[in-house]
Amino acid sequence: MLRRVLGLGAGRVALGVLLTVVLLAIFGPLVAPQDPLATSTDLLAAPSAHHWLGTDYLGRDVLSRLLAGSRLSVLGAVEVVAMALVVGAVPGVLSVYLGRAFEWVTLRLVDTLIALPFLVFAVAVTALLGNGIPQAMFVVGLLVSPLFYRVARAATLAVARSPYVEAAVIAGASVAWIVRKHVWGKVLPPIAVALAQTTGVGFVVVASLTFLGIGVRPPAPTWGGVLAADLGFLSYQPYAPLAPIVLIMATVWACNLLADALRDASGVAGRALVLRRPRFSGGSRVKEA
């Protein structure tokens, strides 16, 4: 699959951008030219050789803050995806095999979760459980999980009705064997597409929450926090918001590009399933394949 994605131009570009972001998350604080928390008397300075992206309202180096802020964004997005994958995909597959009661309960739960606006809910949860990205992202992951549930369930249903799976059932194969041998391979491509897309959503959510000052404590640097601070000083630095905006846009764009590349690389089956994926904001129902 990876080889097929790398064979596509879009896949190479997307992976290149995302790899850069991941490397920034790991090594950003180390390669930052200056201490991202160190204040100076050089307030709201224009970009220069010393401060490539200028300084903020406390004289802190903006480039260093953006680099240091990468880690929180990546970790937040990963938490959303991991949570959604575990809570969504696994029950999605099992709902086909564990009987009608399990199917009914999980479908109703999914319907309930889809009805909740995740950004608002995340804000409420941080108010309840304390101001932190991990708890906010936990909730967002939970609320995004219906996407994975439905994609996994749709793919599993399609496979479950195929003659070779029915033959395996007649031959007395266990559910675990069938899932491992026949279902996972078919379910993974559409899940990978959903995963890439959800990662982009995770980045947007982290940026949105930190833009609102939720989930982090000052002076911790974040992409959204840098953007929010810049907007208060447009008369001094009208260009300043461009840096965090480009960073957020490029990352989300790369996630979506990767989702497209994965879909193209996964062939007709994946495309047929993924094109029916639900939209996050609308919470609309998806027809099962």
Add this chain to the structure above:
Amino acid sequence: MRKQLLSLLAAVTLGLAGCAGGTGSATPGESTLRWAVALPAHWDPVVSGSGAQFRILSLAYASLTDIDENGKAVPSLAEKWEYNATGDQVTFHLRPNLKFSDGEALNAAAVKAYLERAKTQKNSALFGDLTSIKEVTAAGDTDIVLKLSQVDYQIPLLLGERVAQITSPKAASDPAKLDQSPVGAGPFVVTENVPGSHVYLKKNPDYWDAANIHIDRVELSAAPDNATLVSSLQTGVYDLAYLDPSQVKAAQAAGLDVVFQPGFNAANISLNVNKKPFDNPKVVDAFRYATNRKEFVDKVTFGYGKATDQAFPPGYVAYDPQSANAYPYDVAKAKQLLAEAGYAAGQIKLDLVIPAPSSAAEIVQSQLAAIGVTVTIKVDPNWATPFFAKDLTLSLYGTTGRESPVQTLTAHFGPNGPLNLSTPYEPAGFEDAVSLARRTPLDSPDYARNLQAATRAGLASEALIFTYSQPNIFVKSKKVSALPAVPGQIHWTGVTVGG
């Protein structure tokens, strides 16, 4: 279908036009001031207290006294007043034939009812300001006699806009209703109040100085974000707004008038000496030496403020020159004091609890990090509750100042002062010094000296580190004439709004 859509559009348009009518609309030819401002949560001055919101409430309420451009008490509802020979009784004489906007008479009985309500109402935010007043008597229709619990020549300054915005006794019989539907005798009358959205007021023809009010209508709107405020004024959406120092340059570039109004305010770092580590005076001293006030002036006020190490801005009558710069910025000395107190670098970890994100908090955090103190900033929207309950260890506060300097001193340094996070702690000698200042007539040659001595005694407090003072900054469109330069207040006398 198209016909139905057109009908719907017409209905919506008519509906909107209907909404714009009634009390919500301005009449053509009216002089209207549109002010973008943080709308008051409370319209009952007794509940609202003596904080910055009194400026908005003063649109609807008149006060017993006022101040002039030099900060001296001048007549308002009371046309004159006099003390007895011993200074423990003061009689205010009201103007004749005053009335509230609900038609009730504003007489001595109404003033007495207001002061007694401010002293006794359960949710009064003013009772602490009125401790000098022992008994209020209405002598006839226009004379109010205040018997004082101590000699106190500050009373005329005290009973100004912050503390004595007189409310209609009839309306105050339902304090909850009054809190949202103000009934006073101010220059304007509230005609519509939609909390969180807007408040509309019209000129009060019964205001005692109505002849000098030239604005027919005031529209208060919830202030937009800093980033869009200037463009809102530039495009004529608003005529007047408070301005953050970061937006001064943009406002001036947009051709708007930026008004720097003098004030009495001072920001501080509040410490609780009843809690560790501030129970150790060496730690307090270390924090004092670690405070770089210039950084606050440069980064919070963008250079428009002044550094101050007292509860007043430099130059104010109560500012004590002898105490100036007692703890100059000295990181090495601060570190040494912490070591002497037995604290290694990184050993002190504190929560700095504030009501809203602020650059001042980040500056405190960074300055204390320089001496090895780890500060975690915690934003608590319900900050006021633990702050005024004196439960916090470290916080920030910015007072708007008071017309009475003694009131400012007792609020900060008194054992029960609302701004003294270390209640019941009081610096030694403060009580006597402030009592002397209170007993000194305002026109006495000793007044400034005694006041400054009280400031000096208060500054021995280990509970407060003052940082900077910032003028009240307004931005207004050119069509609004100059605002009277009354320190810390906004007066509408003589102000005009052009077409």
